[in-house]
Amino acid sequence: MPGETVRDDLEMEYVLELAAAFDKQMRGHVVQNPDITFEDSNPLCGDKFKVSLKLNEDGEIEDVGFTGRGCAISRASAMVLIDEIQGHSYKDVDEVTRDMLIDELGIEINSAVRLKCAGLALRTVKTGLQKSGYKVTNAEEEDWAETD
Amino acid sequence: MIDTRDKILDTNSESLDVAAIRRDFPILDEVENGQKVAYLDNGASSQRPEQVINAMLEYYHKYNANIHRGVYRWSEEATRGYEGAHRKVARFINAYSPREVIFTRNTTESLNLVAYAWGRANVREGDEIVSTVIEHHSNLVPWQILAAEKKATLRYIPMTKTGQLDISDLNTIVNEKTKLVAFTHMSNVLGAISPVDAIVKRAKEVGAVVVIDGAQSAPHMPVDVQALGCDFYAFSGHKMLGPTGIGVLWGRRAILEEMPPFITGGDMIRDVTLARSTWNDLPWKFEGGTPSIAEGIGLGAAVDYLSKLGMDKVRQHEIELTAYALEQMAGIPDLTIYGPTDPATRGGIISFNLGDVHPHDLATMLDREAIAVRAGHHCCQPLIELLEATATTRASFYIYNTPEEVDRLVAALHKARKVFHLD
Numbered sequence A: 001m002p003g004e005t006v007r008d009d010l011e012m013e014y015v016l017e018l019a020a021a022f023d024k025q026m027r028g029h030v031v032q033n034p035d036i037t038f039e040d041s042n043p044l045c046g047d048k049f050k051v052s053l054k055l056n057e058d059g060e061i062e063d064v065g066f067t068g069r070g071c072a073i074s075r076a077s078a079m080v081l082i083d084e085i086q087g088h089s090y091k092d093v094d095e096v097t098r099d100m101l102i103d104e105l106g107i108e109i110n111s112a113v114r115l116k117c118a119g120l121a122l123r124t125v126k127t128g129l130q131k132s133g134y135k136v137t138n139a140e141e142e143d144w145a146e147t148d
Numbered sequence B: 001m002i003d004t005r006d007k008i009l010d011t012n013s014e015s016l017d018v019a020a021i022r023r024d025f026p027i028l029d030e031v032e033n034g035q036k037v038a039y040l041d042n043g044a045s046s047q048r049p050e051q052v053i054n055a056m057l058e059y060y061h062k063y064n065a066n067i068h069r070g071v072y073r074w075s076e077e078a079t080r081g082y083e084g085a086h087r088k089v090a091r092f093i094n095a096y097s098p099r100e101v102i103f104t105r106n107t108t109e110s111l112n113l114v115a116y117a118w119g120r121a122n123v124r125e126g127d128e129i130v131s132t133v134i135e136h137h138s139n140l141v142p143w144q145i146l147a148a149e150k151k152a153t154l155r156y157i158p159m160t161k162t163g164q165l166d167i168s169d170l171n172t173i174v175n176e177k178t179k180l181v182a183f184t185h186m187s188n189v190l191g192a193i194s195p196v197d198a199i200v201k202r203a204k205e206v207g208a209v210v211v212i213d214g215a216q217s218a219p220h221m222p223v224d225v226q227a228l229g230c231d232f233y234a235f236s237g238h239k240m241l242g243p244t245g246i247g248v249l250w251g252r253r254a255i256l257e258e259m260p261p262f263i264t265g266g267d268m269i270r271d272v273t274l275a276r277s278t279w280n281d282l283p284w285k286f287e288g289g290t291p292s293i294a295e296g297i298g299l300g301a302a303v304d305y306l307s308k309l310g311m312d313k314v315r316q317h318e319i320e321l322t323a324y325a326l327e328q329m330a331g332i333p334d335l336t337i338y339g340p341t342d343p344a345t346r347g348g349i350i351s352f353n354l355g356d357v358h359p360h361d362l363a364t365m366l367d368r369e370a371i372a373v374r375a376g377h378h379c380c381q382p383l384i385e386l387l388e389a390t391a392t393t394r395a396s397f398y399i400y401n402t403p404e405e406v407d408r409l410v411a412a413l414h415k416a417r418k419v420f421h422l423d
Ligand SMILES: Cc1ncc(COP(=O)(O)O)c(C=O)c1O
Pocket: B043, B044, B106, B107, B108, B109, B136, B138, B139, B184, B186, B187, B188, B213, B215, B216, B236, B247, B379
């Protein structure tokens, strides 16, 4: 099915572009005096992200940094996430869902394993905020949503 | 390697009749994205033939009842089916007696049974336990917990550059203090078959108990536990055509008799008073509570199926298919294949990485080509670290896999080089 193949290649193309943008932006990027650092991993594959966040007095996220390792989908969705939350109030993080990130990537993901990849950065940020006392909804709920 | 390919396809040869086998597995006709699924994730779990599914259905349809209790026909038949499965497994691995065959949920539970029941009673402060750096977490974490609990030392047999266990220092690692040596028969990442004889010989010199993780060997090669010379041997039904929820721990009778039970309560007792209890005969002493009856019967059917094919032929088929795959994959630029290169010293498991493409992304692309492989750390994080990888993609074969499926994998990997801009 040649039509299928072309679509797959193009789909992957955008994800790879976003992943490359993420790599470029994060390379050597250090968040100065972060208010929050938190590491989370995907237990299914061992991929890891450590997020650093700098917030100002109004609760706006001034700077976001990620280190760690991840597949193209997890890095691409992290790139989309950074664009969504940088310069916004931490409260806005609540508005971001994994499904929104996947929509932005322009791919269809129906494997539970890959859904976890797409949600890793978001989960890391939400849990990091939560553990530091910021009120955001529990990201782990989303892990169960896919069993509905 | 056209020779190998033809030989595998030649149904008149001594090899397996793969076309006939495939007819027993209707799932292999399922279509994804316009193609039949090439199921190359047998290391994780195999498919089940009609014979196994039907044996379980028949139990549910015709004689479903608890075992060891009722005096009515259904219960008696269920008991016979479930106990008979122990006998079949005993023959399959050449156990001395079915009493040495304990049904568990899986390899993980079997290994935990040894760690908790034998380990707690026999390992003391200052003792040493030996495992290896290539183990599945199931054959590592229970020993870590046991060692910590008993203040014993856990030591590891290292790995050579070519992915075999490195036994050059065996006499130091396994020494007078060693109480137990646990290692895998076949690596679930590299496919490497372990030097069982040398390790068992050394362990016996120092009087240590030997535990072999047979999760990857029992399904794929002839296994004779008496010839192996080990004391415990663990494997899972679901990787050898059987259902999930049923696994095996074989143990030497004399050791099992001495061991305290693991899971206690119903079915595993002989007499219970308010003051104390005594234990049932082997193997029931280690099968507390209502077991997985249909699954046990299903495992019996799986063992029948494999025995009928002949484990020698199963092994031969996988040697040929692996040789063909290794040969074809060697021609793919940027592809790193891990593990030993000689098919005679390895099973049908091939782990690889394509350039710096993350295995998850590669596996997703292969999935779109209807090729099912596994990507990740394969529950072997210490080994993956040693390979200096973050993860690998793994193709693993079984009796129903064909050279055409290998060709599809190879073609898809060539295509992946374009998709991921490696060329
Ligand atoms: C070598 C090895 N040991 C142990 C296991 C654990 O098997 P199970 O998940 O059936 O307990 C596996 C399978 O994943 C394996 O490949």
